[in-house]
Amino acid sequence: MNNPYLDIVFRSVSVYLFMIIALRIFGKKQLSQLNTTDVILILLISNAVQNAMVGSNVSLAGGILAALSLFIVNLVFKRIVFKSERIKNWIQEKPEILIHNGKIEFETVAKLGITSEELEEVMREHGIAYFKEVKLAMLEMDGTISMISGHPSLRQTHHKRKIHKSLGEVGAL
Structure with a gap:
């Protein structure tokens, strides 16, 4: 992409969707019972995906845009999940x-x-x-x-x- 800010938005949304899929694959127990290795994994993932989201743009504006993109895509995704029974069933595991x-x-x-x-x-x-x-x-x-x-x-x-x-x-x- 030519526009570095659109690139950050695209990268941030891509990482968000990847994380949703990864969390679905690895299951709810992984989220609900964090031990030391899980916390370390979360810290390492956050560091790894930060670079994937902002690329070489380490400016304040780039970081804020990445965070804003994540907030917006999270809001949109929650609304889609709320309205779509099919997606909700895929995302949410059953008791x-x-x-x-x-x-x-x-x-x-x-x-x-x-x-x-x-x-x-x-x-x-x-x-x-x-x-x-x-x-x-x-x-x-x-x-x-x-x-x-x-x-x-x-x-x-x-x-x-x-x-x-x-x-x-x-x-x-």
Whole structure:
């Protein structure tokens, strides 16, 4: 492109769309449970895509234009997702049953990459000691795990999984 500012807009929108597709491929668990390696990955990706978005233009105007482009494309994309059931279904994953009537759904848990240690941690946070006490555990669309205990004395809770603040909006996709 001849216009360096249109080039920045094009590059920024391209990186945004790439990240939407990449996040869809790698799944919601990746967003909702950030550990040290995930934070490092996010930092490295942000550094890598910054160069892809602004190219050799490291001016203030170039950076602001890249950020503005991302805000606008995010707003437009959210409206498209809101209005299109087909795109919404492609972007948003469905809730998944992890435990049903005390029995772990091993195939689902393995597919999502959730370890037994992670499930046990969430159970402890919900005040549940044994898998057999879990009536229903779900990985929700937003990456949270909700649990309903089968034990009458335990209160029902909703566990908010750790979501990095800068990924909160993307995590809802």
